Amino acid sequence: MRRRTFVGAIGSGAALGLAGCLTQDGDESDDSNGDPEPEELDLEGTLEVVTYESMIDGDNPAGPWLKEAFEEEYPDAELEWVQLPDQGIGHYINQAQGGQEIDADVYFGLNIDDLVSVDDNLEEGGLFRGLNADRIERSSRIRDGLDMGDPHDRVLAYDTGYISLVFDETEVDEPETFEDLTEAAYEDALIAQNAQTSDPGQAFLLWTIDAFGEDGYLDYWRDLRENGVRAIEDWSESYYGAYMNEERPMVVSYSTDQVFASAEGNDLSRHQIGFLNDQGYANPEGMAIFEDADSVDLAYEFLDFVLSNDAQAEIAERNVQFPAVEDEYVDLDDEFDQYAHVPPEAVTVGYDDLRGNLDEWVDDWAREFASQ
Amino acid sequence: MSATGRVAAGRVRAWLERHAIGLTALVTAGILVVMLYLPVGVVFVEAVLEDGTPTLGHFADVLTDPFYFGILADVFAEPLAIGTHLGSLAGWLAAISISLTLEYPLPGVDLPVPWLAVDTPGVRKGLFGFTAYQAALSTVASVVLGLPAAYVLANYEFYGRRTLRSLTILPFVMPGILVAVGFYAMFGRAGTLNGLLGTVGLGPYAFIETSPLAIVILAHAFYNAPLVARLTVAAWESVDARTVETARSLGASERRAFRDVVVPQLAPAVLTGALLTFIFTFMTFPIVLALGGLQLATVEVWIYDRIQRLDYAEAATLAILETILSLGLTYAYLRYESAQTGFARAPSPPPKERLVPDLRTALSPRRLAIFGYGLVALVLFVGPMASLVVGGFTDGSGLTLRNYSFLLERQLEGASFQTLPLPAIRNSLLFGVATLLIAVPMGVVISVLTARTGRSGTIVDTLAMLPLAVSGIVFGIGLLQGLVFGIPLPGGWRFQVTGAVAIVVAHAVAAYPFVTRNVSPLLTNLDPAMTESARALGASRFRALFDVELPLVANGIVAGAAFAFAISIGEFSSTVILASGGESYTMPVAVERYLGRRSGPAIAMGTLLLAVTAASFVVIDRVGGRYEL
């Protein structure tokens, strides 16, 4: 699983309680008209789509299905998957800084913090095109609150996940609030991830910033640390290493955990989902078109295609993520609904708040944690 | 061919032979410039530039930050305020207290042990201090766990000894994620070890929770004790047994002869192993965080973070400090090594004893100690790998083959843009063999050029260790910026290096120091009169090397070649960066790509990786063994 895949943010402004500095922008985007629709669409040729590993190489991933279905619908087109380089968005930022042309057309799997990184390092609103929403008919199907908050309208969400706790109900009771985790009942109980190296780790950190504000989160983490929380490098080690070998009874993970656990034949008592404060931290994944894209028309068609009923269902079920479109535009298996849990309330920290703050938040947290 | 043609061809061959060493050295230098100095330089230069103007500000910032350097930061900030620093040292010393207490070292076992508790007031070690601290502990653990293995492998004969010796470096190729998962599967509360202890009514013990630092150190020993063992076995098998006999005949006891004669001949190898272990564990990255968590963060973690956040200046500054420390240690060690001037005439290792000649001997204290060590080795080295492999065959409902059927299915039905198991295996083996073919001449030529050349040779030798002393993360990003993106040249050209050849050469750059470190001590120990006799008899320097020196250091070359192969097989970061086309993926890359929300496919691929590598090591040692003495 790629390190930086599962973090993102959606704007659900009401949920943000940060000390006055976090506000949700409305749509002030007058540069959103982006690319005007040409008279005649050029739907021939190759569309190069960059994406992360598990979209292509995972167990029964959505990538191959998307390619096949897209090429069926656009017979003159070929979709070419490109492995996202190891450094993720940083690779393309470096390339743009070096004045090199980027070959790929579409970036599939973009997070809000990727955009923040782009705008912090390149010129404002760079690297990707401002999208012309009129050319993507199905963009109106995207659920409220999944607009990802980019003031330059470069990105559309295609799915989302929620960070939650996964716990063993035979060992601990479900924690109700963040404060519960600092109680004696949960001493040495929680496995989290390092926010520097892990996406769920960073999401969980942002969730605590949402809950306690940027002036309060470090105090909360001090309490957590005193209560024995451990921040392990990555989700894989924390989950498949520590949690599944019963080192501890609680881990920061995904609300879709039971989908995998039931497929593996595991006892679900160790796969209970806990939504702290009745919330989950939302991680939408987005798609964007590179400024340098050659096949712009095909790219627009691809974005629209990804939001179609079938594609949304396949992405959701194969990748075990939640669709980005409203319920009426997608049909999911009952089993998916049974095991994939949606939090009563989704929270996230949006683009405007991350901008200029994210690095410092994570760094302050990590220095506090790693001080020797 | 005409007579003149033959003469001309003979001349060309003679010329090539005469200049073979020089040419190899030239090619080696060229490779190092392009594949090492350029990429590393591209990143390092960021540390001394601020908006294009030279500065030492980044170093000042890092050196005076207590987070990085703890109490030393004050010293760096005001190096001349000696009185103040001595005052705080005195205050610290005065606050130390020593007390005798009873401790219960085994969790859950009621066995009190008198314990001399030294209570020191907390010292702020800083990130560098802690990194060095855990590296030092890991080095001690690796040497302590590696030497008995070397002793047994070099001195006893038993069924499967050669195979076991071949397999000692297997842990070296394991991707970090698999080591972490393997350790949890072995030592976790629901792990294999607790399962076994449970069958005799013990446990379960929280091995990892009790001391994450201890587990991290054991994991480092898992990687590095085999390195120490392999280096030491090669040296032990090159010991001149006649010197032992001479010492015995002069009245030395067995123990005394060992101490006076064998130990000095082994010391360079053991210290090389310790040095490499310290450097590796100083720059450790995934393992500490995977097993210990962020509380045990090391410098490399911060370098990774700074690179991810595109703060190259600080990343480069931290990496340069790491490199200075590593090269400093290397230089100190190499000065010591070159001061060792015992000329062994020829390896004539002591004959190997049978490990279990009969039951009586098998119960002698020494044999029992060996079996005890064998048990520890079984738990520590075999345990994590075996637990991992078993994990690939099980799921929540019991035994399963679905992870392997995933691999089979992917191989048979996978699309061209997907990662397929067989090409990964094929690429790994091809790259491994090609790496070996490049790294061995590179490593040997550096050994030849630096052996017995005094201080200047030591400096060259130290610089030749640079690949080990540079942060892997920085090297990777340097390859990306310097070679993949390329360097713009005048006239609109761009100097770019990618693809399979670049991967192999990058692997060779990472691998040749192992060849050098295995070969150099043996080469230095050869009587120079042998080479000089050969030269006086008409052999060119190259022929003398080829005919006389190389056969006599074959042990070291085979060990170095095995390391080179292992480095190539296990290498991950520069492979993914240089495999820009996507076709040049290797087994570790496949492991990483198969790793998703289900761990099974990655573990199955990891098991294949272990199996293929193990088979290769056996072949390398068997083929190489023919040239050993």
Added chain:
Amino acid sequence: MTELRLEGVSKRYRAGTDETTTAALTDVDLTVRDGEFFTLVGPSGCGKTTTLRTIAGFEEPTDGTVSFDDEPMAGVPPEDRDVGVVFQSYGLFPHLSVAENVGYGLRFRDPPGGVSVDERVAELLELVDLEGMGDRAPDQLSGGQQQRVALARALAPAPDLLLLDEPMSALDARLRESLRRQLTRIQSRLDITTIYVTHDQEEALAISDRLAVMNDGRIEQVASPQTIYREPETRFVAEFVGDNNVFEGTVVARDGDRCSVDVGGKTIAIPAVSNGAERVHFCVRAAALSPAVEQNQLSVSVETSEFRGETVRAYGRWNGVPIVLQLEESPADEITVGFEPSSVHVLEP
């Protein structure tokens, strides 16, 4: 065959980290004649091995030239110099058999006289009395046998020059003597120009046609053994060669072909000193000091004496000067000996 010439050869090494250099050889001039058995002798560190290595091409001189038959050797690597070398440690190849060792040089040069490699190897093994040992490993041979293998190996390609660097020093005295005879026999039979390095003056005097005594990187004297023995030019040579009593004194009177010298308060008569020097060094051989001579009598306190068969060698002191005597009988603690002025050899200042 070959004549070897060294002209103004100097060799300096850089010492440590600073810029200073230490001289291993200073301005060495030497001519070794065709077919000669020539020895470099001197204490350890005197530069004799450096000289040999410079001739072989393992070291390049800092200054000066080495030439074989007037052909300058500068820049010629060892493998192209056609020299055979035997080292103190022999440098046998332990992974090759005795025959392969001897035949190694024939991989690069054709055997002389049109014979095959195998024939040449057998010939050489016979020459050094090791017939039938060809299949052995060097480790299985005794020290003396190993030394002879090394010699055979060096001779196999019929080199122009044979260089021997203390080849006997690892062997016991008796073996050394028999090997020495064998070596001179082989050398004269092959008539090969030979440079022999040793720190053992007895050995040097015994086997050489001529020898050079070296000290501190310089050549003190080049001459035949007889001349070196009887007419050492310098105090160093006189002392190094042994059997010599060296005195130092002040000329107090000159009288025709004699002059009187004050040595520590005693006046001694010696042959006239040609120049007008005030201070003079001279030596008297041990055998010339005799109780029967009444001139120049010295009363020597004897410290030790050694039985040497026909003679007794006694060591003692006179006036603080170390004295060596060659007597017919063991002396008492005190003995008075004298010497003829004609037996005095005056040394260069």
